[in-house]
Amino acid sequence: MQRLRFLLAAIPVAALTVAVPLVNRVEPRIFGVPFLLAWLALWVLATPAFLWTIGRMERRW
Amino acid sequence: MSPLISLGIVAAVSVATIVFALASTRRISMSPQDYIVGGRGFGAVFLWVLLSGEIYTSFTFLGAAGWAYGYGAPAFYIIAYGTVGFILSYFLAPWVWRYAKERGLLTAPDFFRARFGSTALSSFVAVLQCAAAVPYITLQLSGLQLFLTIGGYGAVDAQAGAAIGFVLLLTFIFITGLRGTAWASIIKDGLVIAALVFAGVALPIQFFGSPAKMFDQLLIAHPNMLTLDGYTSSRGMLWFISTVLLAGIGFFMGPHSIAAIYSAKDENVLRRNAVFLPVYQLVLMLVFIAGFSALLIVPGLTGPSVDQSFMLVVQRYYPAWVLGFVAAAGSLCALVPSTGLVLSSASIIAKNVFGDLFGVAEHPAARLWLTRAMVLVIGLLALGLWLTYKKTLVDLLLIYYNGVAQLAPAFFLGCFWKRTTTLGVTVGLVAGVAVSLGLAAAVAAGVISSPLGINAGFDGLAVNTACVIAVSLLKKEQEPAPASS
Numbered sequence: 192m193q194r195l196r197f198l199l200a201a202i203p204v205a206a207l208t209v210a211v212p213l214v215n216r217v218e219p220r221i222f223g224v225p226f227l228l229a230w231l232a233l234w235v236l237a238t239p240a241f242l243w244t245i246g247r248m249e250r251r252w
Numbered sequence: 253m254s255p256l257i258s259l260g261i262v263a264a265v266s267v268a269t270i271v272f273a274l275a276s277t278r279r280i281s282m283s284p285q286d287y288i289v290g291g292r293g294f295g296a297v298f299l300w301v302l303l304s305g306e307i308y309t310s311f312t313f314l315g316a317a318g319w320a321y322g323y324g325a326p327a328f329y330i331i332a333y334g335t336v337g338f339i340l341s342y343f344l345a346p347w348v349w350r351y352a353k354e355r356g357l358l359t360a361p362d363f364f365r366a367r368f369g370s371t372a373l374s375s376f377v378a379v380l381q382c383a384a385a386v387p388y389i390t391l392q393l394s395g396l397q398l399f400l401t402i403g404g405y406g407a408v409d410a411q412a413g414a415a416i417g418f419v420l421l422l423t424f425i426f427i428t429g430l431r432g433t434a435w436a437s438i439i440k441d442g443l444v445i446a447a448l449v450f451a452g453v454a455l456p457i458q459f460f461g462s463p464a465k466m467f468d469q470l471l472i473a474h475p476n477m478l479t480l481d482g483y484t485s486s487r488g489m490l491w492f493i494s495t496v497l498l499a500g501i502g503f504f505m506g507p508h509s510i511a512a513i514y515s516a517k518d519e520n521v522l523r524r525n526a527v528f529l530p531v532y533q534l535v536l537m538l539v540f541i542a543g544f545s546a547l548l549i550v551p552g553l554t555g556p557s558v559d560q561s562f563m564l565v566v567q568r569y570y571p572a573w574v575l576g577f578v579a580a581a582g583s584l585c586a587l588v589p590s591t592g593l594v595l596s597s598a599s600i601i602a603k604n605v606f607g608d609l610f611g612v613a614e615h616p617a618a619r620l621w622l623t624r625a626m627v628l629v630i631g632l633l634a635l636g637l638w639l640t641y642k643k644t645l646v647d648l649l650l651i652y653y654n655g656v657a658q659l660a661p662a663f664f665l666g667c668f669w670k671r672t673t674t675l676g677v678t679v680g681l682v683a684g685v686a687v688s689l690g691l692a693a694a695v696a697a698g699v700i701s702s703p704l705g706i707n708a709g710f711d712g713l714a715v716n717t718a719c720v721i722a723v724s725l726l727k728k729e730q731e732p733a734p735a736s737s
Binding site: 200207209223235236245 | 335339462463523526528
């Protein structure tokens with residue numbers, strides 16, 4: 192349970208940092224936005240879902 | 253006529269914001285508890301406003317657009333680090349809040365004094381945080397200066413702009429407190445979002461047809477600009493990763509951010525904020541688009557002047573009232589966050605250095621005067637730095653993060669690792685600051701290029717963490733002997 196929570200938190204952190212060399216390109220463009228920028232923006236958008244899930248697992252809400 | 257219209261709007265909006273902040277705080281007694289941590293009663297919405305108010309500054313407005321204009325993809329670190337910061341804060345902030353609440357702590361150095369029992373250490377932390385605050389305030393002053401200079405169509409020169417900005421800033425700080433800041437943030441955020449939708453949506457549609465078409469043109473003109481260049485080059489991929497981590501870890505380490513944590517009503521308010529505030533970072537997409545549009549419309553700016561890019565587009569192609577509102581939104585972006593930071597920096601010096609270490613100004617009235625004097629000192633230091641050190645806004649922000657992030661190992665390990673010792677934290681802090689400052693200075697002077705392209709602050713952070721752990725482990729080995737005998 193504890194491990195799973197930290198893993199859930201680590202996923203977006205990894206996506207925004209160490210995954211960057213893997214997504215460092217322009218194509219495919221998402222709605223015209225170059226891939227690197229679109230990738231970062233999508234993970235920023237997805238992060239609340241991860242943190243909210245962690246909160247549910249801790250029964251905070 | 254045009255400068256009168258645009259600067260008139262800036263003046264009117266600034267005065268209206270001060271009046272609004274005053275009207276909403278008048279009935280609250282101004283004890284230190286109220287002035288600094290808002291009476292510890294901020295709910296989710298209010299804290300959201302306060303935190304977002306302190307996070308989205310004139311740096312977001314000009315600096316992010318400026319780096320998009322000048323460097324391209326390296327600027328994207330700005331959209332990533334806040335999110336990393338919020339993820340860390342989900343775990344750290346509730347712990348810090350509970351610890352502070354139980355002991356009635358008011359400032360960030362108070363935490364060090366309570367956790368590690370050393371007034372010398374807490375004073376050092378106070379000085380470090382205050383020193384790091386100076387480039388941050390310089391950043392906001394440069395922002396104000398740009399808004400006034402460009403907003404005034406050159407009628408106000410740079411020196412006059414900085415001087416007016418300085419006076420405006422001190423007026424704002426002396427009149428409003430932390431609670432006033434939170435109310436002022438409401439006006440600020442409304443104006444900023446309007447200005448950014450204009451800059452990131454309306455502007456590219458008008459000039460290029462759509463934001464996507466703007467990217468098409470940008471890729472033709474600058475095909476390599478939207479990806480990072482290699483692993484170890486300056487502002488390459490390792491730089492990007494280390495900077496996101498450094499700034500993410502430093503995100504909640506400023507004196508104002510810690511004060512904002514203390515001001516929460518309960519722990520879950522902090523968790524909810526951590527869940528939802530990352531969404532606010534998406535606003536930065538609009539800022540990048542504005543910066544890239546500016547590169548296509550007004551090319552040719554270099555060095556620190558890239559920060560002016562987006563404002564110059566507005567000045568050249570839009571009527572004075574549009575420029576006035578954009579400059580007003582930007583000025584509030586500089587004034588509101590500076591208030592929180594300067595107030596908390598001044599109060600930690602008054603309390604943790606003069607009060608705790610030297611035992612002077614312990615009476616509340618004397619403390620308040622000392623805090624005000626320190627506000628003036630910090631303002632003057634920031635103005636001095638503005639005069640002598642011409643760098644982009646992003647460079648100024650990174651100096652701030654290099655400094656405050658060094659507190660993170662002490663906070664994280666102090667919270668979650670019982671064996672952390674006072675000596676370990678002290679050695680770690682000194683080593684971390686020395687390494688990051690030394691490396692950054694050597695790189696800036698051109699003596700060396702930064703090793704592997706990694707941000708110097710991150711190297712300092714790694715050395716700092718290693719020192720805290722190593723020195724703390726040493727202590728444990730010696731401790732059981734006298735205890736058992």
